[in-house]
Amino acid sequence: MSNGIERLAVNTVKALAMDAVQKANSGHPGMPMGMAEIAVTLWSRFLKVDPSLPDWPDRDRFVLSNGHGSMLLYSMLHLCGFPLTMDDIRAFRQWESHTAGHPEMDQSIGIEMTTGPLGQGFATGVGMAIAEAHLRARLGEDLVDHRTFGFVSDGDLMEGVSAEAGSLAGAFGLGRLVYLYDDNEISIDGSTDITFTEEVGKRFQAQGWHTQDIDGHDMEAIAEALEAAIGVEDRPSLIVCHTHIAHGAPNAEGTAASHGTPLGEEEIKLAKDAMDYPIDPPFHVEPEVYEFFAGAMAWGKEERSKWEKRMEAADDEERGLWDRLHAPTPVTLEGPGFAVGDELATRSASGKVFAEIAEKVPGFIGGSADLVASTKTVIDASTRFSKSDRASRDIPYGVREHAMGCITNGLAVHGGLRPYAATFFVFSDYMRPAVRLSALMKAPSIWVWTHDSVFLGEDGPTHQPIEHLASLRAMPNLWVIRPADAIETVAAWEIALNRSDGPVGLVLTRQDLPVLETDREGVARGGYVLREGDAVTLIATGSEVHVALAAAEVLADDISARVVSLPCWELFRAQDEDYRSQVLGTAPKVAIEAAAGLGWDRIVGDNGLVLGIDHFGASAPDTVIAEKLGFTGPAVAARVREHLSA
Ligand SMILES: Cc1ncc(C[n+]2csc(CCOP(=O)(O)OP(=O)(O)O)c2C)c(N)n1
């Protein structure tokens, strides 16, 4: 049972959801009505937040993984006094409003992350909980002492990524992660009986979670369950809340239709009547509801000021580390000193710069999806993040690329950390939803993708990326960098570490490549002239820069070929027109890249030639593949000659 003001608060949340969805004539009233009791209980009694400073670092994190219920979050933020006004609520889902259909990340008003695609919030929250555990181990609980709460739905738990991330959260014993599951037995197509019959609680128990089952409309039961979940410090918690979608709407309650359709004026009237709520005007809030939430928020404000005092009292070492983590300065990498002619794969060059990065960037943290030895991504081989070692900066993800991607985003948006994640480039497909969200959220996640082309060789076409470069280059706000040698690789890392407004993908070779006289400054500009020439411009990235140089050598007697290394299209495009045309020159252009040719036509122009691979690869040694597919100096030279004389 709940007292009168809490009931009124719950009814207000339900009324706002109905009104906003009705006004927008689109949106999702069902979930906010079904989880209103849970939200009011969590926010008013447990969530440590301060609406006057929404992004205060030691706040509890709240992730709405069933982001279609965004009106629930917006109502809570507004009622609790976050900088989200009633006008924002009235502008639900409208152009340039703060109240998008799905809650896009805006920590300055209390929205932690973007959760349109189901499952992302669940898995990203696991990353936030890892960030908290790690930072607490390094900075002490005087400075880091918060929890991660989340709402998750049937859809979230049907998505495979929740199994990956749930398994990892269990293995790591993330006791400060508490998820409330909206078990309303409804999704868009109808009853969950049709496809989702597993016992969800048992599934999570099997993964090492603490679970409880409650009536999700009983606020005392919700409070007791939250109390118990918070008390369990060695395991994550799932509270299975039995609820009714569109709770309180006499005809819509329990129906799949209420998931994503406005209830209609008549039903809203009936629902408001049934809960004794004023029918008109819409968007009505009783003053005592604001007072109730303002009172509830006092605790969070108090906690923040206590935390600020502890910060002031922190010793120099703690304070110094805090500042280095939270206010990073630009990074300059020396690299281990590669000599021209040294032969090493760009993945190895990347590995060789890890120690320097780890020393210069205290927030550097990450791991690989069970491929550490191949991706060469190790900070300290003697430690691994685990239940008993929270301070380690090496996170073993197991074979869980998708969860790894989401967790990396969680580490990035939590604050204080500079995360990377590594796997084979072809498996970027398995992490793509997370990569997309990193770009959308402007999260500075660093994606390390090795084994970047058909030249990985004998593992064959299942492992050989073809369309991946083109498809990732098509993603807005993602920088894709494919360095040509060890020196460009160090430059690429430096660029990645200094980017704060979005992700960077580093695309690295399996095979050895000689170190060239490359130019780090040129990498920062996205592309540059590596060899002068005026009769043709050969443009390449990564290992194909070497093929281009070899072709230029073959042509040298009678055709003067310029070679351009173009490791990052996005950075190159950002240069001024003068620089770009200076680099590319006016001679006919030939692009050489062992990948789908899509997109290169924009660079080489109508009279250009694209030497790419628009079919799957083959299992064979890399030198044989190069011969067969025409990626050798002589073969490219012949194609160039033919093109010029055509
Ligand atoms: C990855 C992904 N697939 C599909 C959707 C479209 N979608 C939004 S909500 C939903 C399922 C709704 O069921 P549930 O998660 O139980 O939410 P409820 O209706 O109970 O609020 C679907 C399929 C999505 N947002 N993300």
Ligand SMILES: [Mg+2]
């Ligand atoms: Mg549901």
